[in-house]
Amino acid sequence: MADGARPDVFKRLLDEGQLPNIQREIIDRGTYRTATSVFPTTTGPAYLPMLNGAFPGTMNVTGIRWFDKAEFFKDRWSKAAKRTYVGPEAWLFNDDMPAEFPTLHEQMERPYNVFSVITRGVPKENDLGATGKSWMYIKAHYFAINHPVDVSAYERMMRGLDLNPEFFFVVFPCIDWGSHYYAIEHEQTIYSYKYLDFAVGEAVKKLKAQGRWDDTLLIITSDHGLTDTPTHMDLAKFMRRKGFRTFAHPNTFTIKPQAAVMISGNAFGAVHLLANGPEILRGDDVKNAFGVANLQELLAEPAVDFVAWRGKQDGEFMVANQHGEAAIFGKNGQGYRYQPLTADVFGLGNLASPMDAQGALDATFNSTYPDGLVQVEQLFRGSRAGDIVVSANPGYDLRDRWEIPEHKGSHGSLHREHMMVPFVYNQQGWDSRNARTADIYNTILDWMGKPTRENSDGRSLLRG
Numbered sequence: 438m439a440d441g442a443r444p445d446v447f448k449r450l451l452d453e454g455q456l457p458n459i460q461r462e463i464i465d466r467g468t469y470r471t472a473t474s475v476f477p478t479t480t481g482p483a484y485l486p487m488l489n490g491a492f493p494g495t496m497n498v499t500g501i502r503w504f505d506k507a508e509f510f511k512d513r514w515s516k517a518a519k520r521t522y523v524g525p526e527a528w529l530f531n532d533d534m535p536a537e538f539p540t541l542h543e544q545m546e547r548p549y550n551v552f553s554v555i556t557r558g559v560p561k562e563n564d565l566g567a568t569g570k571s572w573m574y575i576k577a578h579y580f581a582i583n584h585p586v587d588v589s590a591y592e593r594m595m596r597g598l599d600l601n602p603e604f605f606f607v608v609f610p611c612i613d614w615g616s617h618y619y620a621i622e623h624e625q626t627i628y629s630y631k632y633l634d635f636a637v638g639e640a641v642k643k644l645k646a647q648g649r650w651d652d653t654l655l656i657i658t659s660d661h662g663l664t665d666t667p668t669h670m671d672l673a674k675f676m677r678r679k680g681f682r683t684f685a686h687p688n689t690f691t692i693k694p695q696a697a698v699m700i701s702g703n704a705f706g707a708v709h710l711l712a713n714g715p716e717i718l719r720g721d722d723v724k725n726a727f728g729v730a731n732l733q734e735l736l737a738e739p740a741v742d743f744v745a746w747r748g749k750q751d752g753e754f755m756v757a758n759q760h761g762e763a764a765i766f767g768k769n770g771q772g773y774r775y776q777p778l779t780a781d782v783f784g785l786g787n788l789a790s791p792m793d794a795q796g797a798l799d800a801t802f803n804s805t806y807p808d809g810l811v812q813v814e815q816l817f818r819g820s821r822a823g824d825i826v827v828s829a830n831p832g833y834d835l836r837d838r839w840e841i842p843e844h845k846g847s848h849g850s851l852h853r854e855h856m857m858v859p860f861v862y863n864q865q866g867w868d869s870r871n872a873r874t875a876d877i878y879n880t881i882l883d884w885m886g887k888p889t890r891e892n893s894d895g896r897s898l899l900r901g
């Protein structure tokens with residue numbers, strides 16, 4: 438997991454010969470391609486498709502922060518009413534994942550993990566990132582000393598390779614961190630790509646020495662891209678200016694809140710409207726609760742790319758930008774259509790014939806919002822997705838000043854700059870149709886001769 442790696446930067450470094458080990462050992466005998474991530478494109482939820490085979494909405498883990506309206510109205514102090522995985526609640530991530538979506542770890546004999554928050558099924562002694570992780574992460578976060586964490590990932594991975602793993606998930610976090618704290622092409626960030634290349638080279642050397650390399654599937658991918666973010670717009674402050682008493686991290690002690698704002702990545706925002714009680718709002722009820730004029734003003738904000746909400750009917754979704762609205766139709770992987778109403782918000786024209794999930798991916802893969810139809814639909818499968826979802830324009834995010842140090846890069850949106858990730862593996866001849874990171878799950882199970890999972894949002898790429 439090259440967390441935060443962008444396919445264009447990755448490809449440029451490859452073409453310049455700056456990732457020689459990955460080029461020689463993986464790509465020359467394998468494949469370089471790109472895949473789509475998930476909405477929201479944020480660390481944690483965007484690991485779910487690979488490790489659990491399911492989208493964030495399917496699993497109702499709809500962001501790195503989320504709010505649960507129904508739970509909130511049952512008991513506002515309930516642990517299940519809100520979450521931020523940034524900080525001490527991170528360990529709740531495993532419990533928040535529904536059991537019917539088992540992790541790859543749970544299906545392997547000898548699973549190992551370094552630095553992923555998803556550890557369900559990893560025996561304690563096989564979680565090689567656990568010891569010493571917190572202090573190292575805190576230090577790296579506040580003092581922006583990132584590089585030692587990748588070194589530590591490498592050292593732990595090398596130690597783990599001596600323990601005969603069947604499955605090994607290793608996170609190299611520093612491309613993401615370098616992009617957040619400096620810039621996506623800052624020398625620190627580029628250094629992290631090169632360090633990954635070194636680590637891969639050493640791992641392959643070791644696997645060759647062990648006689649295991651020919652029997653190893655090695656995949657390098659990412660959970661999201663990032664974009665440089667010179668401008669912050671605070672969505673919670675916007676709501677407060679519009680007269681909503683607003684609950685948002687870190688201010689979660691709001692008396693009688695009328696709205697909850699949950700930001701992920703920081704280019705994704707979920708707004709829950711609370712004045713009408715626990716019901717999840719649909720159609721015009723959303724506009725009425727938010728205020729038509731407020732919505733127009735939000736859409737006119739330069740930071741806002743588009744907003745989305747549930748349509749009146751089940752399987753209907755609305756997307757709007759400053760120019761107007763369009764409708765998306767589809768449900769559980771079937772019947773996807775897209776219809777501009779007052780504007781072609783996703784720039785796709787009219788897609789009137791129903792498509793399955795693969796067709797909807799193919800129709801949008803090269804567009805501004807890759808996999809946009811399925812991704813909007815899957816997100817709203819989750820009851821915690823919010824009544825209104827805001828996707829930020831590249832160059833902006835939705836959270837002011839709370840991040841220490843200030844974030845100079847962001848992700849989370851449905852824009853292709855965040856959605857597209859490198860997808861590199863040491864195999865050839867797999868299904869060449871467009872792929873999602875969600876396909877990695879069943880592909881790994883299939884490659885290992887284990888049964889694939891029917892309820893997965895992805896498919897095995899070993900089958901056409």
Ligand SMILES: [Zn+2]
Nearest residue numbers: 440441480660
């Ligand atoms: Zn990430």
